[in-house]
Amino acid sequence: MAEPLLKFDPAAEAGQRKQVTVAIGDGVGPEITAATLKVLEAAEVPLTFNTVDMGLQCWRQGLSSGVPAESIAAIRDSGVLLKGPMTTPQGSGMKSLNVTLRKSLGLYANVRPVRAYVPYVDSHHPEANLVIIRENEEDLYAGIEHRQTQDVVQCLKLVSRPGCERIIRYAFEFVMTRKRKRLTCMTKDNIMKLTDGLFHEVFNEVAQEYPAVETEHMIVDIGMARVANEPEAFDVIVTPNLYGDIVSDIAAEVTGSVGLAPSANIGETISVFEAIHGSAPDIAGQNIANPSGLLLSSVKMLAHLGLGEQAELIHNAWLRTIEDGMHTRDIYRRSRSRTCVGTDGFADAVIRRLGQQAVTLGKAHYPRRLLQTTPRPPQREQQRELVGVDIFLNSRDTALDLANQIQAAQTAPLELSMITNRGVQVWPAGAPETFCTDHWRCRFTMPQDAESSLNNRDIFHLAMRIDEAGLDVIKTEHLYEFDGKPGFSMGQGQ
Numbered sequence: 094m095a096e097p098l099l100k101f102d103p104a105a106e107a108g109q110r111k112q113v114t115v116a117i118g119d120g121v122g123p124e125i126t127a128a129t130l131k132v133l134e135a136a137e138v139p140l141t142f143n144t145v146d147m148g149l150q151c152w153r154q155g156l157s158s159g160v161p162a163e164s165i166a167a168i169r170d171s172g173v174l175l176k177g178p179m180t181t182p183q184g185s186g187m188k189s190l191n192v193t194l195r196k197s198l199g200l201y202a203n204v205r206p207v208r209a210y211v212p213y214v215d216s217h218h219p220e221a222n223l224v225i226i227r228e229n230e231e232d233l234y235a236g237i238e239h240r241q242t243q244d245v246v247q248c249l250k251l252v253s254r255p256g257c258e259r260i261i262r263y264a265f266e267f268v269m270t271r272k273r274k275r276l277t278c279m280t281k282d283n284i285m286k287l288t289d290g291l292f293h294e295v296f297n298e299v300a301q302e303y304p305a306v307e308t309e310h311m312i313v314d315i316g317m318a319r320v321a322n323e324p325e326a327f328d329v330i331v332t333p334n335l336y337g338d339i340v341s342d343i344a345a346e347v348t349g350s351v352g353l354a355p356s357a358n359i360g361e362t363i364s365v366f367e368a369i370h371g372s373a374p375d376i377a378g379q380n381i382a383n384p385s386g387l388l389l390s391s392v393k394m395l396a397h398l399g400l401g402e403q404a405e406l407i408h409n410a411w412l413r414t415i416e417d418g419m420h421t422r423d424i425y426r427r428s429r430s431r432t433c434v435g436t437d438g439f440a441d442a443v444i445r446r447l448g449q450q451a452v453t454l455g456k457a458h459y460p461r462r463l464l465q466t467t468p469r470p471p472q473r474e475q476q477r478e479l480v481g482v483d484i485f486l487n488s489r490d491t492a493l494d495l496a497n498q499i500q501a502a503q504t505a506p507l508e509l510s511m512i513t514n515r516g517v518q519v520w521p522a523g524a525p526e527t528f529c530t531d532h533w534r535c536r537f538t539m540p541q542d543a544e545s546s547l548n549n550r551d552i553f554h555l556a557m558r559i560d561e562a563g564l565d566v567i568k569t570e571h572l573y574e575f576d577g578k579p580g581f582s583m584g585q586g587q
């Protein structure tokens with residue numbers, strides 16, 4: 094059983110065993126973490142484990158993030174965290190520990206493999222076996238929200254080229270190293286042409302470097318509908334943060350693997366591995382929780398560390414355990430299970446099967462090398478030119494009244510060219526049915542025959558003139574062209 098493990102031990106080669114930080118979690122966390130570590134130990138993985146404080150107990154001591162600085166330092170030191178589920182105190186104003194970890198540790202990729210285990214676990218999609226790779230830091234999750242008027246709130250959707258490059262390159266490398274075949278990109282770039290458009294554009298660019306990978310792009314609404322209806326039609330999906338959040342839950346739900354699914358949060362230097370389920374306080378302390386989600390997360394951790402043989406050893410034993418009908422209460426059915434085991438008994442059943450493989454559920458495959466993502470050399474900086482400004486106003490006036498007041502106040506070289514309300518053009522032309530709030534975007538551009546170029550002072554001067562005219566300026570957005578291409582969207586109806 095232990096023989097193949099000794100063939101590849103990078104930590105031993107480097108003269109030390111790699112250290113993994115462990116947070117045992119709340120609720121069922123201690124039970125499933127103990128079961129997971131028991132299996133890892135029995136498989137003689139070349140790792141040492143260092144437990145740190147995190148979660149409910151830290152919150153109770155008044156730490157609003159739930160993570161002490163020493164724990165973060167330990168995670169930084171080891172570069173790897175195996176994390177039990179944490180309870181989020183309700184209505185206490187406490188921050189989400191997961192979001193804190195994701196953002197402070199730069200975990201840019203969330204990887205969630207989901208598959209069916211029919212006939213051993215019920216699912217309507219027995220052939221489903223897909224991986225969702227979700228961008229984890231940007232998009233609407235940047236958490237930049239404002240309220241500037243009585244009627245309107247906003248959330249900024251930020252998407253960066255390096256952010257897209259990193260996640261998309263990771264996804265292509267994942268397909269290659271995991272011997273998958275097809276990568277589906279999902280965006281809504283028919284509507285969000287700049288933000289989702291950038292994600293799609295980078296996907297097409299990076300795809301050129303991986304001709305062996307079949308690629309496709311789907312608009313996210315039909316893409317998600319297909320995942321719900323036919324998950325078996327997908328192999329690997331890469332998508333921005335919000336869509337990834339939703340589609341990964343849909344996929345886990347329809348494949349029947351919510352209680353079993355692992356997840357990995359990958360960063361440049363630090364990665365966090367955890368089950369997708371929560372702390373299950375309703376069954377805590379009863380030795381009935383299924384440790385599979387965390388155990389399979391630890392398998393992903395081994396693969397991430399380049400310990401492919403150990404990952405296969407444990408994953409194959411786990412598949413065999415499921416196939417042999419050794420089931421915890423959540424998946425136990427008298428008709429198809431053999432023995433109902435507890436958390437600890439399940440770990441023992443996996444340990445007894447180390448070295449065995451499943452007969453019908455297939456064989457796990459993991460690479461023997463680390464997944465490397467080599468960034469492309471930086472591209473040429475594009476020529477950026479200031480061509481106008483959007484000035485946002487808070488007002489209860491009509492579009493026509495506003496336009497008249499603005500035109501009386503505006504100064505050369507900028508001229509009012511459009512007013513929109515919630516993105517819909519209402520001046521110079523508009524539809525009488527358009528519902529208007531108190532939040533107006535007034536676009537100023539240079540006349541066609543303008544001879545001078547525009548600078549920031551022109552914009553600030555214009556904003557001051559508008560303010561002096563008694564209008565309530567709430568924000569400005571500069572309009573730039575990049576190599577002559579507009580870096581801003583048109584108004585709907587323009």
Ligand code: NAD
Nearest residue numbers: 178179180181369370371372373374375376382383384423
């Ligand atoms: P949950 O996933 O903890 O529980 C949902 C249901 O699934 C419960 O009936 C539970 O008994 C069952 N269940 C969950 N894990 C199981 C397991 N391993 N074996 C058998 N049954 C299992 O979701 P919830 O009840 O919505 O959340 C409980 C707490 O967990 C909340 O405080 C929530 O914020 C937190 N949470 C944490 C994470 C995380 O740390 N990553 C993720 C989700 C929820």
